[in-house]
Amino acid sequence: MIDPKVMTLLALAENCSYTKTAKKMALTQPAVTHQIKLLEEDYKIKLFRRDKKKLVLTPEGEVLVKYARRMSALNDNCRQAIEDTRMSVHSLNIGMTPTAEETIVPHVVARYCNMHNDIHFNVTTDAINNIYDKLKNYELDLAIVEGNLFNPKFTSVLLDTDYLCVAVSKEHPIAKSKRKSISLQELKKENFILRSRSAGTRQLFENQLVSHYEHIKNFNIILELDNVTTIKELVASNFGITIIAHSACTREIAKGTLVTLQIENMNLTREINMVYHKDFKHLDMLDDLKNLYESK
Numbered sequence: 001m002i003d004p005k006v007m008t009l010l011a012l013a014e015n016c017s018y019t020k021t022a023k024k025m026a027l028t029q030p031a032v033t034h035q036i037k038l039l040e041e042d043y044k045i046k047l048f049r050r051d052k053k054k055l056v057l058t059p060e061g062e063v064l065v066k067y068a069r070r071m072s073a074l075n076d077n078c079r080q081a082i083e084d085t086r087m088s089v090h091s092l093n094i095g096m097t098p099t100a101e102e103t104i105v106p107h108v109v110a111r112y113c114n115m116h117n118d119i120h121f122n123v124t125t126d127a128i129n130n131i132y133d134k135l136k137n138y139e140l141d142l143a144i145v146e147g148n149l150f151n152p153k154f155t156s157v158l159l160d161t162d163y164l165c166v167a168v169s170k171e172h173p174i175a176k177s178k179r180k181s182i183s184l185q186e187l188k189k190e191n192f193i194l195r196s197r198s199a200g201t202r203q204l205f206e207n208q209l210v211s212h213y214e215h216i217k218n219f220n221i222i223l224e225l226d227n228v229t230t231i232k233e234l235v236a237s238n239f240g241i242t243i244i245a246h247s248a249c250t251r252e253i254a255k256g257t258l259v260t261l262q263i264e265n266m267n268l269t270r271e272i273n274m275v276y277h278k279d280f281k282h283l284d285m286l287d288d289l290k291n292l293y294e295s296k
Helices: 004-015 018-025 029-043 059-087 105-115 128-136 200-211 228-236 246-255 283-294
Strands: 048-051 054-057 090-096 119-125 142-146 154-169 191-195 220-225 242-245 258-263 269-277
Touching (some): 090 105, 128 142, 154 200, 154 228, 200 242, 220 228, 228 258, 242 246, 269 283
Antiparallel strands (some): 142 269, 154 269
């Protein structure tokens, strides 16, 4: 259904090499070059330029690749919908941020699937900005994220509110002090293990620091990771402390492996939302998921 030249373009944009793309597409290198040349002639643009022996998309190429990805996603969705009709099954692609994945959300989704044998969910975990891009390109039908994706094309349903907190090992002196809160000045003395800068959790923390005339560079970040489970394990082993959504560490709090504190005079409240396109057809599913979440 999709022009093979479009698929070649996407492969070349991913691999940044004619040789690697030819191997991946089971084509000759001249064939790949010819297909890209035909696209350039068709759109009257230059798609790639060379930068230190590596292919880089031109601004016009980036635009075409963006729409090519959307075409590919719609093609996949179309094929899946046809297969679903044949099998009497509904398949949906759901995106979750890593923090949302660490909450009860996956349990709610699994419970829903157990109650509806005709539903199949494909779950992708990614940073919030990547989730946003995939939702725009129709690679995802639904996103469950902390925070909001602000776009007039999307609608959101509030699942819950949560807040960020400081998490430390039960062996940390702060934990042993039985305190409930800690100041920013005290936090400057600690070693931090944080999510990457693209993570919504990190962005909320940094924005709050700015509102308190502080900057993240004033804190000692020893390690940055995008795996929330690994961060919790490292903090529990007392390698450092972290800033984390409270809902993402409730099991560790119950087990006593992590202790949480609030940051004094700082509002770190955030929403957990289901976000979807306005043409989403399964609104009854969203109601059911929300009800299951609220009955947790």
